[in-house]
Amino acid sequence: MKTARLPLLLCALLATATGFAEEAKDTDSPDTLIATVNGTPYQLDVFRLFYMERLQGNQGQQNNPAFQQQVFDEFMGLIVASQEGDRRKMQGDRNVVAALELERMKVMSNAALSAMAEEMEPTEDELKSAYEKVKEQSARTEYKARHILVKDEDEAKKIIKQLDKGGNFADLAKKHSQGPTGKDGGDLGWFDAKQMVAPFAEAVAAMKPGSYTKEPVQTQFGWHVIELQETRKAEPPSFEDAKPQLTALVKRQKIASKVNEMREGAMVELNEEVVKMKEDPTSAK
Incomplete structure (x- = not known):
């Protein structure tokens, strides 16, 4: 098999799946083959589907010849391994039969749901x-705060005492904070409490604007002294x-x-030897 120009070829063949080449329309036919391996033909559509699955975890790689080559090699490995399964007559294996049927059901289900979605245009x-x-559920409070992060509780308590004496929070943060915001006076900007670890979020939610924590707050990062500057309702x-x-x-x-x-309306006949139905305790005897 000659593969020297394969990445360039793949670029054209995959165009209709990834949308980056107009000239590839000639290859957009269900009968178009990507290869014949050991006498068995394989449709381009099958490879396109395989390629798109691999691309999902590798966004931005669709134009990368090395990535295309890697996926093609994986596809060829899948082909020869599946052919070995055919040679061993494994298509009749009980587990293989069940797995194939499950995959068929998943594919048909996804196709049907996609078709239904196209038909169900919301008013x-x-x-x-x-x-x-959504507006009601997304109503939340956002906080604007500063913090000073230190390694031990005693140091945090000393900083609180300095604040009690009128110390400037931003200046103390620049001098003592070991967090990345220290150089900015501990400024955290606006945030949702859910973005913070639980002890920090709980402390902020209990504070009033213009106040600072009178006791250090411990998290896995160390000990925090927090100043809450403002709160606001998040705009949807x-x-x-x-x-x-x-x-x-x-x-x-x-x-x-x-x-x-559809499920409620389906006519279902259960195999009672397999599915044991429990009696409804509320039903009359």
């Missing part, structure tokens, strides 16, 4: 209703800005509802 009223719920994104996310959210909800409806 403006549904999007606005979802937006109101506008309806227009949030529309793409709202559309996806409403579609997921509609699909889940439809799948639940």
Whole structure:
């Protein structure tokens, strides 16, 4: 097999999957092969799917010839190993049969859900209703604070005493803080309490603007003295800005509802030798 120009070739063949070459349209046919290995033909579409799966964890690599070569080599390894499985007649193995059926079900399920999503275009009223719920759920307080991080509790207590005597928090942070914000006077800017480790977040949430902690706060990073400067209510994104996310959210909800409806309406005959049904304790005897 000649592979010297393979990365350049792959660049064109994968174009319809990654969208970076117009001239590759001629290869966009379900009958187009990428290779014939030991007499067995393999469709380009199969490789494209394999390539896109590998690309998910390697964003930005689609134009990298070395990455393309690596994925192609993996694909060839998959081919010859699967052919060995055929040679050993493993397609009849009980576990292989079950695994193949499970994969078929997953693929068909994903294809069906994608088709359903295309058909379920949310109305403006549904999007606005979802937006109101998101606004309510996303209501939160943001904090603007400084902190001084030191290694031991006694040092932190000494700093608090200096603050009690009128010491300047920013100056003390520049002098004593071992954290990366020390040079900036301990300034943390605006943050959501969820961004901080639990002891720090709990301390900030209990404080009033303009105050500092009267006792050092311990975290895995050391001992903190915290000054809370301001608080504010976080502003949610506008309806227009949030529309793409709202559309996806409403579609997921509609699909889940439809799948639940289909499940409830399905005619199911259980093998009672395998699935033991528990009696409903509330049912009348």
